[in-house]
Amino acid sequence: MCFGTFDLFHLGHLNYFKQAKKLGDYLIVVIARDINVQKKAVFNEKERLELIKNLKIVDEALLGDKKDFLKIIEQKKPAVICLGYDHHITEKDLRAKLKQRKVAARIKRMKSYQIQKHKSSFIRNSLYRNFS
Secondary structure: OEEEOOOOOOHHHHHHHHHHHOOOOOOEEEEOOHHHOOOOOOOOHHHHHHHHHOOOOOOEEEEOOOOOOOHHHHHHOOOEEEEOOOOOOOHHHHHHHHHHOOOOOEEEEOOOOOOOOOOHHHHHHHHHHHHO
16 A cells, blocks of 8 residues: 655656555555645545546545545555655654554555656756746
């Protein structure tokens, strides 16, 4: 299971999915809800969900819970939770939260992919510079 906003989808996101897919045989991608996105997204949650659902590598894509990001983990019970290299939660903190809820899942931090080029904030800033 992977988590993210996936706004301005790029090769870094695809690499994240490829790394995660190698750890199992069924890839679930959870898309952040608009209300939980820290920076204003270009595309809304339904548009981002539609894009991710249509990627061949993704077996299932769905929107996360608006208030409790662990709820979807409890429902889907993934064997492995894959965190992006820049995901704000630490493995230690997530492991503790899962333990409280009696959820057993391995937690793996994925590696970055050409972050100087393939990072949403860089792409967004470049677009703003070029079109302002």
